[in-house]
Amino acid sequence: xxxxxxxxxxxxxxxxxxxxxxxxxxxxxxxxxxxxxxxxxxxxxxxxxxxxxxxxxxxxxxxxxxxxxxxxxxxxxxxxxxxxxxxxxxxxxxxxxxxxxxxxxxxxxxxxxxxxxxxxxxxxxxxxxxxxxxxxxxxxxxxxxxxxxxxxxxxxxxxxxxxxxxxxxxxxxxxxxxxxxxxxxxxxxxxxxxxxxxxxxxxxxxxxxxxxxxxxxxxxxxxxxxxxxxxxxxxxxxxxxxxxxxxxxxxxxxxxxxxxxxxxxxxxxxxxxxxxxxxxxxxxxxxxxxxxxxxxxxxxxxxxxxxxxxxxxxx
Numbered sequence: 086x087x088x089x090x091x092x093x094x095x096x097x098x099x100x101x102x103x104x105x106x107x108x109x110x111x112x113x114x115x116x117x118x119x120x121x122x123x124x125x126x127x128x129x130x131x132x133x134x135x136x137x138x139x140x141x142x143x144x145x146x147x148x149x150x151x152x153x154x155x156x157x158x159x160x161x162x163x164x165x166x167x168x169x170x171x172x173x174x175x176x177x178x179x180x181x182x183x184x185x186x187x188x189x190x191x192x193x194x195x196x197x198x199x200x201x202x203x204x205x206x207x208x209x210x211x212x213x214x215x216x217x218x219x220x221x222x223x224x225x226x227x228x229x230x231x232x233x234x235x236x237x238x239x240x241x242x243x244x245x246x247x248x249x250x251x252x253x254x255x256x257x258x259x260x261x262x263x264x265x266x267x268x269x270x271x272x273x274x275x276x277x278x279x280x281x282x283x284x285x286x287x288x289x290x291x292x293x294x295x296x297x298x299x300x301x302x303x304x305x306x307x308x309x310x311x312x313x314x315x316x317x318x319x320x321x322x323x324x325x326x327x328x329x330x331x332x333x334x335x336x337x338x339x340x341x342x343x344x345x346x347x348x349x350x351x352x353x354x355x356x357x358x359x360x361x362x363x364x365x366x367x368x369x370x371x372x373x374x375x376x377x378x379x380x381x382x383x384x385x386x387x388x389x390x391x392x393x394x395x396x397x398x399x400x
Contacts, residue, residue: 139387152179171314331364
């Protein structure tokens with residue numbers, strides 16, 4: 086069970102360069118163990134419920150809206166101008182800039198879905214700045230995983246995939262659908278990019294049976310920003326070398342990690358949880374029965390809160 090709702094005790098906008106300003110907030114105990122929360126998507130932004138995975142008496146929790154999303158500016162739902170300077174390397178740099186600005190030496194990294202990819206990439210770049218990892222909705226930078234989400238699951242959801250595929254020009258339907266959708270999403274014509282955002286988010290929902298649709302997918306501005314950012318990343322291989330996270334996982338030796346995966350999470354079809362468990366020197370893989378790609382199921386909440394509670398006792 087998650088902790089009760091809390092409000093931030095501080096927040097701000099960090100100028101990270103390239104015309105971007107990133108929203109951050111801190112909540113819990115100002116003198117507590119630092120932890121940073123990395124949201125999914127990429128492009129979904131942080132939600133208040135993410136604060137509740139930590140004991141507010143023992144943690145200083147940092148939430149950050151990654152470039153183009155949430156309360157950060159420029160927002161990808163308003164303009165495509167910021168996408169050129171929105172890559173994994175940029176966001177990793179933003180996290181380091183924020184860590185230093187907040188006077189934090191080391192922090193626990195908590196992430197889900199794309200937040201797992203970003204968390205692992207950040208930890209491999211700055212292992213000395215990470216005390217522990219708590220990750221869920223497990224994913225890496227492998228092209229095989231992107232291909233699964235943009236076509237490989239079509240046979241499981243044929244009607245939804247047909248609708249998704251028909252959203253791009255005929256000549257592009259057998260190619261890179263993320264790239265095809267991205268071209269539509271950055272089209273200046275509102276009719277074109279609005280329809281593309283709706284179809285992309287409908288497919289995202291279809292791939293998660295048993296998981297309630299995100300209410301934010303009903304918000305046109307959120308939907309457009311989310312679809313623009315995720316296709317920007319997917320069509321560029323998440324701006325990471327294929328399989329690089331697994332190859333560099335040895336750099337995380339000595340960093341305790343809890344990897345929580347729902348057994349009904351379809352990303353398991355390409356073996357990501359087990360590959361990560363084998364590659365990370367100090368990882369514990371926890372498989373949660375009856376749960377898909379979500380953190381809102383009570384059994385998944387128990388695993389994640391149990392992990393942060395355990396790590397709260399580590400100085």
